[in-house]
Amino acid sequence: MGKAESYHHGNLRRAVLDAALAAVEESGPSGWSLRELARRAGVSHAAPAHHFGDKAGVLTAVAAEGFERFADALERAAGDPYGSGVAYVRFAVDHRAYFEVMFRPELYRADDPELLVARDRAGAVLAASGRKLSPGEGAERATTIAAWSLAHGFASLWLNGALPESRGEVDVEELAREVLRVVFGGAE
Amino acid sequence: MGKAESYHHGNLRRAVLDAALAAVEESGPSGWSLRELARRAGVSHAAPAHHFGDKAGVLTAVAAEGFERFADALERAAGDPYGSGVAYVRFAVDHRAYFEVMFRPELYRADDPELLVARDRAGAVLAASGRKLSPGEGAERATTIAAWSLAHGFASLWLNGALPESRGEVDVEELAREVLRVVFGGAE
DNA sequence: CTCCAATCTTGTCACTGACAAGATTTGCGC
DNA sequence: GCGCAAATCTTGTCAGTGACAAGATTGGAG
Numbered sequence: 001m002g003k004a005e006s007y008h009h010g011n012l013r014r015a016v017l018d019a020a021l022a023a024v025e026e027s028g029p030s031g032w033s034l035r036e037l038a039r040r041a042g043v044s045h046a047a048p049a050h051h052f053g054d055k056a057g058v059l060t061a062v063a064a065e066g067f068e069r070f071a072d073a074l075e076r077a078a079g080d081p082y083g084s085g086v087a088y089v090r091f092a093v094d095h096r097a098y099f100e101v102m103f104r105p106e107l108y109r110a111d112d113p114e115l116l117v118a119r120d121r122a123g124a125v126l127a128a129s130g131r132k133l134s135p136g137e138g139a140e141r142a143t144t145i146a147a148w149s150l151a152h153g154f155a156s157l158w159l160n161g162a163l164p165e166s167r168g169e170v171d172v173e174e175l176a177r178e179v180l181r182v183v184f185g186g187a188e
Numbered sequence: 189m190g191k192a193e194s195y196h197h198g199n200l201r202r203a204v205l206d207a208a209l210a211a212v213e214e215s216g217p218s219g220w221s222l223r224e225l226a227r228r229a230g231v232s233h234a235a236p237a238h239h240f241g242d243k244a245g246v247l248t249a250v251a252a253e254g255f256e257r258f259a260d261a262l263e264r265a266a267g268d269p270y271g272s273g274v275a276y277v278r279f280a281v282d283h284r285a286y287f288e289v290m291f292r293p294e295l296y297r298a299d300d301p302e303l304l305v306a307r308d309r310a311g312a313v314l315a316a317s318g319r320k321l322s323p324g325e326g327a328e329r330a331t332t333i334a335a336w337s338l339a340h341g342f343a344s345l346w347l348n349g350a351l352p353e354s355r356g357e358v359d360v361e362e363l364a365r366e367v368l369r370v371v372f373g374g375a376e
Numbered sequence: 377c378t379c380c381a382a383t384c385t386t387g388t389c390a391c392t393g394a395c396a397a398g399a400t401t402t403g404c405g406c
Numbered sequence: 407g408c409g410c411a412a413a414t415c416t417t418g419t420c421a422g423t424g425a426c427a428a429g430a431t432t433g434g435a436g
Contacts, residue, residue, distance in 0.1 A: 008383055008432060028294045030218045033423055044385045046426085051383090054425070103348050106216045110349075142363075142370040145351065146338065149367060152350075153341025154333065160291050161298075162340075163333065175330075179337060182330040183371055196401060196414055221392055232416045234395085239414090242394070 013051045015041040017065070020058050024097035029059065029107055059101055060108040060115060066098030067118035074125040082180060084129040085151045089176040092155035099155065133184060147184070154179055201239045203229040205253070208246050212285035217247065217295055247289055248296040248303060254286030255306035262313040269317040270368060273339045277364040280343035287343065321372060335372070342367055 009015065019040040023032035034055050035045045052058045070091055077087035092099040101107060108115075130144025154176060158166045165175055197203065207228040211220035222243050223233045240246045258279055265275035280287040289295060296303075318332025342364060346354045353363055 006432085012383080031294070034425095035423065045423090046386080047384055049425075103344070103350060105348055106219070139370055142366045145342065145345075145353075145363070146367045146371045149341035149345060150334065150338045150371070151341065152345055153337035153339065156291070156344055157333075157337060157340055160293055162291060165333075175333070178330045179334045182327055183334045183338075194401085200414080222394095223392065233392090234417080235415055237394075 009041065009043055009047070012041060012043060012047060015043075016048045016051065016058065017061055020062055021097045024062070024100060029101050029104060034058070056108050060112050062098065062101045063108045064112060064115035064118060066095065066102045067115060067122055069095065069098060070102065071118050071122040071125065074122055074129075078125050078128060081129040081133040081147065082184065084125070085147060085180045085184075086173060086176055088151035089155045089158070090173060092159060093172050096159060100159070103152075150180070150183060151176075197229065197231055197235070200229060200231060200235060203231075204236045204239065204246065205249055208250055209285045212250070212288060217289050217292060222246070244296050248300050250286065250289045251296050252300060252303035252306060254283065254290045255303060255310055257283060257286060258290065259306050259310040259313065262310055262317075266313050266316060269321040269335065270372065272314070272317040273335060273368045273372075274361060274364055276339035277343045277346070278361060280347060281360050284347060288347070291340075338368070338371060339364075 016037050019037040020032075022040070023037065026032075034048055037058070038045045038048050041047070048058065052061060073087050073091045074084060077083040126148055127144055130147050131140055133147055134140040134143040157163045158172060161167065166172075204225050207225040208220075210228070211225065214220075222236055225246070226233045226236050229235070236246065240249060261275050261279045262272060265271040314336055315332055318335050319328050321335055322328045322331040345351045346360060349355065354360075
């Protein structure tokens with residue numbers, strides 16, 4: 001209170017972003033309205049537009065922030081290609097809202113500069129991991145894509161409930177490790 | 189003409205489905221309205237509701253039809269696990285609209301009986317391919333999930349433009365084969 | 377203290393999904 | 407052929423939405 005009835009919110013941008021993340025988590029990237037975010041943040045229906053322009057603007061900000069955290073997570077696991085795969089899946093599951101927006105470019109402005117920086121940073125880490133994983137020269141590109149596809153596919157299938165295992169009591173990370181091991185040898 | 193001004197459309201259900209597929213292809217599973225489909229089909233704004241109930245009903249029908257065609261495509265390639273992976277990617281690229289709806293259960297009624305039949309049929313073919321691919325016993329489950337994840341991830345990344353290659357003149361199928369080969373040995 | 381710019385509100389418009397009620401047509405029993 | 411029930415499509419309506427315009431409030435630089 002005290003702040004509760006002030007005209008200016010104080011940190012509306014963050015409040016809207018957090019509301020958006022919660023909404024995406026609950027009902028997907030399209031299951032909510034800008035006006036609902038405004039209500040959650042306790043402001044008028046047009047307030048969010050000032051900070052983000054429109055709905056795509058909100059999702060652009062979500063995607064940009066997501067790619068930054070994603071790049072951070074991947075960098076933390078860099079050096080160990082195997083661990084990078086696990087980190088990829090971990091991020092998708094732990095930050096589902098970010099992940100579900102990031103890889104759906106039709107929802108946001110894919111040419112946003114800030115977003116591009118973070119996205120390329122994540123891409124660079126992935127490429128480095130792929131290089132370490134590659135059995136021989138010349139196969140680096142294919143190996144990188146394969147590792148990326150494997151992690152991305154597993155995460156996607158898990159998130160959308162396509163894997164029967166995601167309905168049970170199986171631990172995601174354990175299953176992810178098992179799947180990665182089956183493909184990329186016994187690399188620890 | 190002749191039929192052009194009749195009160196009854198004649199085959200509205202199919203017309204709406206085709207309009208939906210075209211709309212998904214153009215602007216994603218959320219980039220269109222029911223009323224737009226009605227306009228494309230040349231009927232009143234409430235006509236589609238009679239056949240599908242609501243928007244989720246339309247997408248349920250799209251997903252069900254998609255899983256049927258998907259299962260057909262996979263069955264055609266069954267026997268050859270390697271070819272199954274290629275068929276998976278081929279289907280995603282050639283029938284992008286179906287694919288983009290099928291693996292987004294929050295868009296439709298995932299408990300639709302007709303849909304479940306087709307989905308399980310596709311799942312059975314995938315499981316069979318996984319079994320043939322498995323190096324040893326006990327790893328069947330992980331191998332199946334790995335192969336599925338690889339194909340699904342590659343298709344998803346390709347479709348949403350995350351792979352730099354999807355911007356150039358690279359042939360999808362060729363790249364998919366290369367990626368599959370790098371993972372599952374030289375299996376022809 | 378003043379005034380400017382950032383922030384937020386109010387008001388509005390066309391569009392949408394969903395539903396209700398009515399009009400038209402088809403086809404089936406006979 | 408005939409009548410009638412059911413299927414098909416239309417018209418009308420309502421709250422909710424995204425986007426925009428114009429105005430109110432506030433904090434802060436000078």
